[in-house]
Amino acid sequence: DIQMTQSPSSLPASLGDRVTITCRASQDIGNYLRWFQQKPGKSPRLMIYGATNLAAGVPSRFSGSRSGSDYSLTISSLESEDMADYYCLQSKESPFTFGAGTKLELK
Amino acid sequence: QVQLQQSGAELAKPGSSVKISCKASGYTFTSYYISWIKQTTGQGLEYIGYINTGSGGTNYNEKFKGKATLTVDKSSSTAFMQLSSLTPDDSAVYYCAKAGFAYWGQGTLVTVSS
Numbered sequence: 001d002i003q004m005t006q007s008p009s010s011l012p013a014s015l016g017d018r019v020t021i022t023c024r025a026s027q028d029i030g031n032y033l034r035w036f037q038q039k040p041g042k043s044p045r046l047m048i049y050g051a052t053n054l055a056a057g058v059p060s061r062f063s064g065s066r067s068g069s070d071y072s073l074t075i076s077s078l079e080s081e082d083m084a085d086y087y088c089l090q091s092k093e094s095p096f097t098f099g100a101g102t103k104l105e106l107k
Numbered sequence: 108q109v110q111l112q113q114s115g116a117e118l119a120k121p122g123s124s125v126k127i128s129c130k131a132s133g134y135t136f137t138s139y140y141i142s143w144i145k146q147t148t149g150q151g152l153e154y155i156g157y158i159n160t161g162s163g164g165t166n167y168n169e170k171f172k173g174k175a176t177l178t179v180d181k182s183s184s185t186a187f188m189q190l191s192s193l194t195p196d197d198s199a200v201y202y203c204a205k206a207g208f209a210y211w212g213q214g215t216l217v218t219v220s221s
Contacts, residue, residue: 034208043202043211044152055209087152089208095168096142098152 002026002090006099012107013078021073021102023088028069032092035064035073038085047086048073080106109133111203113212119193119219127215129186129203136184137161139206143177143188146214147199157206158186193219 003026013019023033031051036044046055048064051071061076075082083106088099114128129141143155156167158177165177174197176189190197198219203212 036208043214044208045211046207046209049207049209089152089154091208094166095156095170096154098154101151 001095002029002093002097004088004090004097004099006088006102008102009100010103010105012105014107015078015080017078019075019078019104021086021088021104023071023099025069025071025090027093029090029092031066032090033064033066033071034089034091036087036089037082038087044087078104109205109210111205111210111212113201113203113215116216117218119217121194121219121221123193124189124191125193125217126187126189127201127203127217129188129212131184131186131205134205137181141177141179141186142204142206142208143175143186144202144204145171145199146202155188155201160186190217193217195219 005024007022011019033051035048037047038044047058047062049055051066052064063074065072083104086102090097110132112130117125119125137160140157140159142157145153145155154168155171155175156177158165158179160179163179178187186203198217200214200216202214
């Protein structure tokens with residue numbers, strides 16, 4: 001199975017900060033990478049697909065990028081509503097696999 | 108609008124089975140796969156597998172073969188997942204999601220306890 005190594009597991013940050021979360025794929029997944037946001041008691045929400053494409057309705061402060069096997073989700077200026085858990089998902093090869101998650105919290 | 112409505116929480120005894128439903132609306136059900144995902148506090152999100160809602164063909168994560176069985180009822184636009192031989196490790200929230208993962212059900216909590 002393809003392993004997705006996500007870091008950091010926890011990210012304390014302040015409002016207005018620029019923050020970045022990264023997933024590293026254990027083998028080539030091309031751009032078959034999605035990012036999700038999940039708030040307590042809610043279903044995951046698709047934020048980024050195809051590694052760099054913003055999903056419908058997602059604020060433009062969110063962006064996705066790729067450098068080789070490293071995939072990043074960046075929030076350019078953190079807002080209070082962004083405090084949540086974030087997960088990556090590779091869908092290049094079955095079984096699809098998720099990163100372990102990053103808890104974004106206020107410093 | 109696209110909606111996936113899952114069945115309610117289940118409390119089951121070890122060794123028993125449960126069947127969770129995911130009723131789709133707002134789109135052509137048979138045109139898009141339905142995936143199932145398990146979420147636990149300790150293991151995060153795990154991909155169980157998907158079902159081709161048109162043909163009924165399935166693809167399972169090896170880890171869940173023998174544990175999960177995915178089916179569909181095209182007449183009611185509903186996907187099902189049966190979990191068998193339940194153990195406490197199967198206690199989790201289970202989600203269905205439409206192909207592309209832009210739409211998810213609200214989740215079904217399964218608790219396995221004697």
